[in-house]
Amino acid sequence: MYPIVVFFLLLSNWIVFSGKFDAFHLGLGVVSSLFITWISQDFLFHDRSKTWEERMREAGAFLQYIPWLIVEIIKANLHVFKLAMTRTGYEEVAPRIVTIKTYLKTDFAKFVFANSITLTPGTITMLIRGDVFHVHTMSQFLEDDLMEGAIERKVAEVFEPDVLKRKKIKR
Amino acid sequence: MKKTAFILVLCIGLLLAWAAKDFPAWGDPQSPASSSPVASHFIANTGVDTEVPNMVTAVLADYRGFDTMFETVVVFIAGLAVFSILRGGPKSRTRDREFVVDFEPDLIVTNTVRLIVPVIQIFAFYVLAHGHVSPGGGFQGGVTMGASFILIALSWDLKTALARFPIERCFTVAALGIVIYAGIGLLSLFLGGEFLDYAHLAKIFPVSPEMARYHAMLGVEIGVGFTVTAIMFALYASLSTDGRMRDGL
Amino acid sequence: MKEWFAIIMGASLLVLMIPILYRIIVGPTGFDRILCANVIGTKTAVILVIIGTLFDRVDMFVDFAIAYALLNFVGAIVVSRYFNRTVPLQEMEKDKAKPRRRLKA
């Protein structure tokens, strides 16, 4: 099942690249998609124990997550712009390294979380060791924002709703 | 010392910029390169002879196919030479030292690479297969494909990449590429033409001679792509580990 | 109008690259230089699309831009990996006097 999905993803990719719809070029596309499915289909969809309903729900939730992330990226850029261009902003610069511990379990969720941290205002993930993230921050108030865990909760809503549920019951 | 070097570089740069003003203008029909009889022959006849829109590919893989074939052989020999010098030569000083790998695969980098490696590979195949309509071809596609394997080796370690593409298979694939190229040439030789005269392939395939040249060019490009991919990866694997093929970069 | 937009964008991108070039030349550490080279590499993808607009062959230049963005990423990974490189054992023992500063997991 998974190889077939990978094959069709690669074929659609080929069609976007190629932009030719005659039989010869489409045939070439089918052959090369088959070849790449053969040599490297295990890269995509690393965790194959998930059901397809789960995957579809994840994809839908992730599409809702993207607009929020884009708003955050714009905020991050305005923040950098403020720090770089104004004198008061420059005085604010007080870099530090913050250590946070995450409750996310899977690698992909951690990856999305780390890249979201990098793209949100004033923070960049520096080092990951297991569950512990070392984050470089620009100034104090951003740090508090990070410790509250808004990004983490959003990522957990997308990829690991069970973890979130269990945590709520514990509380 | 740094300043002298900087001034020297600046002087050479200015000299080159000054010399560049003597070049003919871009796309000038009167420039020596465009007005030579060979160029005008290619420009006039490529479309008629081969139906390939991209003249560069037609010149490279058809009119000067002999040249390109031995370029590929040179690439193959270079890879073989680097491999055998580092691997089989007299024991060098570095080979006896013990190495420590002070690195663990990075979670973010590996996940990104997981997402983009299949895309890179399909892009490489696209570049290879569309060499006759847009810029691209065997060399470019092969380099992109090799870069995808090098990316795997960089983000995990060399062992993971070698498990996907063992070094023995590298040289098999590289030799296979040359065999494909020379095989197409020999086939046209046996069909009554000259070596690499693809038009004669139309005798056994149900296509016109022009389309035979068109498709044979694609086959030749695929051969070049095989060789370049395998040799790129073999070069990286040999050079990054001093030929030991373990615990490298 | 399209051509003028492309020309103005390209010219201002080139002007804005001057500060980044300054950081490449002056930059106290090697990492600054790599970082700025990476920024310029990303912007080169944009400039390739602009050149494509000027020559009216965008379909062709977009391919170059994809390849350039890709190789830029590979370059950043190569450099970052090079600094975690394999160290010969003898040299590492020599270095032990100077402890490596690390965060604990």
Added chain:
Amino acid sequence: MIDTLASAVLAEPVNSPGWFLVHAIGVSMGIVGLIFFLGTAVGVVRFPDFYTRMHAAGKGDTLSTMLMLTGFGLVMMEDFSANSWLLLLKILGIVLFIFITTPTSSHALMRAAFEDDEMPLGEEDLNKLRKRRAKSKSK
């Protein structure tokens, strides 16, 4: 065939107000990207150490490149034929690629710098820097 199909469904003359709107959105996206890139360039020069410069470069680079490429993609749309849709999709593909890879490469460089014993700016260094700046200002 697909060309005729697409143009039959989405036929609209090039000079209509709808097209003007699309092109205006593209141009303004490009200009906003340019402004963010100005922030990046100034930040790269002004910030005190490698890690803070990485903040400027990593964030500004992602958004400004994305905005500029999307803007160009919109400006280049002239009809709704299949080819121009595919071109827009290709450019959006580059945008997606940059969206995934730039944070990753900035993380990788940051990690490499940290493991190569390049220490981030501490509190004392910052205070020293501020004092020096204040002194130069009073002069």
